[in-house]
Amino acid sequence: MDNSVLYLAMPSITDAISPSAGQALWIVDIYGFVVASLLIAFGNLGDRHGRLRFLLGGATLFGIGSAGAAFAGTPEILIASRALMGLGGATLLPSGLAIVSSLFPDARQRARAIGIFAATFAAGFAVGPVVGGLLLSRFWWGSVFLINLPIVAVFLAFAPRFLKDVREARPGRVDALSVAQSAIGILLAVYAVKSAAAEGFSVEQLAIGALGVAVLVWFVRRQLTLEEPLLDLGLFRDRVFTVAVLTGLLSLVAWAAAGYLSGVYLQSALGYGVLVAAFLALPGAAVLTVACVGTAGVVERIGKRAALIASHFFMAAGLALLLFTGTDGGVVFYVASTVVAGVGYGLSFSLVAETAVAAVPAERAGSAGAIAEMSNELGNALGISLLGSLAAFVFRLQGPDVSGTLDTTLSAPGLSAADADQAKEAFVTGLHAAIGVAAALTFALGLLAVRWLPREERGAPAEEPTGEGLTRDGLTGEEEKVAP
Template identity: 35%
Template sequence: MTTSPSTSAPARSGGAAGRSPRRDWLALGLLMFPVLLVAVDNTALTFALPAITRALEPSGVHVLWIIDAYPLVLAGLLVSMGSLGDRIGRRRLLIIGSTGFAGLSAATAFAPSAEWLIAGRAALGFFGAMLMPSTLSLIRNIFPEPNRRRMAVAIWAAGFSGGAALGPIFGGWLVEHFWWGAVFLVAVPLMVPLLALGRTFIPESKDPSPGRVDVPSILLSMLVMVPMVYGIKDVATEGPGLTGLGSMAFGLAMGVVFVRRQHRLEHPLLDMSLFRNRVFSMAISANILALFSFNGFILFLAQHLQLLEGLSPSAAGVAMIPALAATVAAGLVVVPLVRKVRPGYVVAAGLAFSATGYTLVAFGNHDGGPALLLAALLVLALGVGTAETISNDLILGSAPPEKSGAAAAISETGYEVGSLLGTAVLGSILTASYQHNLRLPAGLDGMLPGASLHNAGETLAGAMEAAAVLPGPLADAVRDAAAAAFDSGVHVTAAIGLVLMATAAVLAAVVLRKVPKAT
């Protein structure tokens, strides 16, 4: 596939000439260790939180910062670190990040207090921001030939999806058999192969004419992403309010300042001309929307499985494994497909699959157990795996090799933003619909404390907790009312997801229709 002159260039910017394919694939194998680590780390912490709460006795605010410190710092630094890798060397940045991540993970595993754990999580976000853009940009330069690069990107995406699937199961097993710190300590053995062999088998690459690092641009990029991510997470958990919406507005204002500064600089931190490429911009949008649909779906499916079907968190995670495996399989299967079908149509088909998954939920009956929702997740996962793999390849292929670090960082930022938006937007709509449609039985005022009654009206979890202390018939009535209200919210959010994914599929087919088939 040739999406721009840069994609057909056989030269590797800064790479070693005449490398054997075997060494390239071995280098990819080493790059998968940080990918797996970041993916597992993202989901495993959830299952360690109860043990952390018992051991460190954090306040409610501390718990929120234990969760949020890592993604806030990570999102704020992704663009800066991607551009820094272009300047100082992507392998060099990856080694620095891996060393720091492993060392800090070992220290964080033995954090004596919640404050130390929060500081450790923030520092892990700093080094984590060096990892993912570096792996993806190195793939762009290790595999300049489009077909091999496409397969490498598919394997990269499969590692990320596989790690996300293993996280809940692996994290739960570690906490059960060891202690909460084992979730962090596992980073050390995972990084050893990369640190021992990376310099030997992974070729260095960087921008040959990088220019100086613009520190004000780095600060501005953080003032864009940190308030935006914080605002999205606040809206997702607290609903629309002054804090969340104000944070997002401030982030957008700083975004305007950041973009204007980049246009004025001779050597910008982020080359804004990348976005003038329609293929690049549409592929980024497809990536964001694919993650939006997937994480928004997981949000209400996890609640349904645990609160309405009575599954434990680990059992709910196991129930989702077939769909996550389908994400991996779809990403690998579509690689040869783009030799026969234009990649734009493959991305559009993936987004259409996501729309189909939401269709099953929007118009289906959820009373027959979790089978329909899990089937819908399977269809959705096939679409996400398809769209993500090809859109990531389009992102890398449409950017010049010397700018691959910045392109990879934008792709990773899209991952973060898409995931957060899926949770925040669909989660807020789901919560609002639940609260609007809830009809609790009469007579609860004298049987429940005011706080419990309030929580029952706010969330499905609150209603289920309230029902647990009520007598049988009344408890059943509360559960039925909460389930009906939640189900109505799921239909609404699924219909919105359906419209968004269908629209995205049409746009991808139109905008990307001229991207040629792979040769």
């Protein structure tokens, strides 16, 4: 809900605290980077020391960060507050998914429960813009963060009562160096991309980017030598798991980039108010929610392989519809895009989490859930930073050279009508470039899924492995042996 509201609130935030182009991108995606860099570590810690304390501590940090963001008077304070919210979010997501898995040991019930769990994210996306639009139309932009506080308070009051017995502690420790490697590598690499898009390439940025990639390579090599790795690379030997995680990554890359850029497009390029833009997002959000809840039924009918493959092509087709938008109209294509892509997003959100958790023993559910959530959160951050940076780079090349973003350009004093039109055209061109890349990536992964995923033996019982290949649930025989 926070991220979907933030997309709509960015024009108001830009007017109020005047962030630079780079700061505006950091405000949007610092949350995702902090979450992605710490998810695996906190998933492991939850497995070892119990999940309730991480849920309660994470909710508290999330609430404190939300209060700080609501009253931030400068871009730096807002970025820092969003980072604190990310720290809390990194503790909440893997433990929450692991608890859902523990509550439903039956595979079919677990699949449905995880579908509903995923649907809560879609519901937040659906409710967020409407609630945020109502708040932004009546109050200052900080109100969109204050709505988190009563939710956090209710959670802190009831979680100890209902979740206190859902924990599976295990011994061991988290490798601190691996945590630092993953966090530093991600931040350095993406910072280089973001700053290059906003300011142009330089030797310093290339050096920072190369250092980030080197640290990430070091991180991967270290995981292969550890007895208790932070990231269990062995899970990726299974093609079903690998395709599912890649699906989680790319689906959020596309979803985040389309959501962020479309919010700016509707408000700044087409001139719609924030509340109208929020309501225009509702049809797609409703389809996304229904698709999440209905994924288990779809899998029972057509199998997990077909559902995974279909998710990619629905996303690619929906994204492609955004390529028909323009500065003189495009609302119909926008709504159609969110509806078609929403089917693919809903399938992917549910399948990624269910596949990850079902592939491991119960005591590793938090770690597997963390990998699934990491792919989503990293995709969310990369979608905004990398594809958002691509759009910003195109805008900088083709725009009127007044400012680095469309919002700040349109608010510049003395801007001529010709420059305003040029800025809007440049933004739409950048949007098409970013969305075109996202559509191509999801379509390519769909083709890879067709090639990689073995066909299911549809006559096999749902809960029993059939040897090689996929069972009716879409898991390999080896995966079924260790399923919780």
